[in-house]
Amino acid sequence: MEITDVKKENAIIVTINGRIDAGSTESADKYFSSLINENENNIIVDCNDMDYINSSGLRILIMSLKKQVAKEKKLLLCNLQKNIKEVFQFSGFTNLFNIELDLESAIKLLN
Amino acid sequence: MKNKIINIKSRTSGLEIMNEKLAKLAEEWDISKDVAFGMNLALEEIATNIIDYGYKGKDDYDIVIRFTLEKHKLRIQIKDGAKEFNPLDMKTPDDLGKPLEERSVGGLGIHLVKKFTDNFSYRRSNNKNIVTLTKSLD
Numbered sequence: 001m002e003i004t005d006v007k008k009e010n011a012i013i014v015t016i017n018g019r020i021d022a023g024s025t026e027s028a029d030k031y032f033s034s035l036i037n038e039n040e041n042n043i044i045v046d047c048n049d050m051d052y053i054n055s056s057g058l059r060i061l062i063m064s065l066k067k068q069v070a071k072e073k074k075l076l077l078c079n080l081q082k083n084i085k086e087v088f089q090f091s092g093f094t095n096l097f098n099i100e101l102d103l104e105s106a107i108k109l110l111n
Numbered sequence: 112m113k114n115k116i117i118n119i120k121s122r123t124s125g126l127e128i129m130n131e132k133l134a135k136l137a138e139e140w141d142i143s144k145d146v147a148f149g150m151n152l153a154l155e156e157i158a159t160n161i162i163d164y165g166y167k168g169k170d171d172y173d174i175v176i177r178f179t180l181e182k183h184k185l186r187i188q189i190k191d192g193a194k195e196f197n198p199l200d201m202k203t204p205d206d207l208g209k210p211l212e213e214r215s216v217g218g219l220g221i222h223l224v225k226k227f228t229d230n231f232s233y234r235r236s237n238n239k240n241i242v243t244l245t246k247s248l249d
Contacts, residue, residue, distance in 0.1 A: 021126075021155060022123055022127060023123065052151065054152060054156065054159075054220075055223055056159075059219075062216050066216070069211060082145075083145060087223065090223060091207070092204075092214075096210075096214065
């Protein structure tokens, strides 16, 4: 797994590449914790190249969402692959997260 | 019918080896990306539970995983020597439809195992815990 981020005017865009699995949840957890602790921005997570997520990964996302909401900031997801979308549906996440089709509409939503 | 048996240690590196083996097998056995995805998720949840709750985080115990390709299904059997532990007894979330404030952050694992498999069973035999997962390939 590789995570990169870039700051745009109204949000930090986080790109996840690869798998959030047993081998990478610890670093994903650390990454999101410090990102949210050190920033007061909206966050967009681009999942276009995220191939897999386990329940620990889901836990990281829901914790991040709770922290963002507490700061009155947004956490948006976009570009979910089919299998990932299914995991989100089974987990009841589609009601909790703002999930946009692509990055462009996620950015637009924040404007 | 084809079988592949692997033996991993009860630690993160063991889970990584397991994930790699499953990806390789899926290729060898021509298993679809969707089935491989769901079975990987289910297997990872079961093995993680064994390590966290069965072996209580001790990292030098064995987990034996048998992959079986049958005519129309993939079967994965996960065997461990920890004390009796039935993952089907674990609480599954009752807050899935609830708003964010009322949602707990964890507990989704076993729920996802049920969603991504056709059959999920547990038995205790010869002081071993045996979990079997199956998924249709049709």
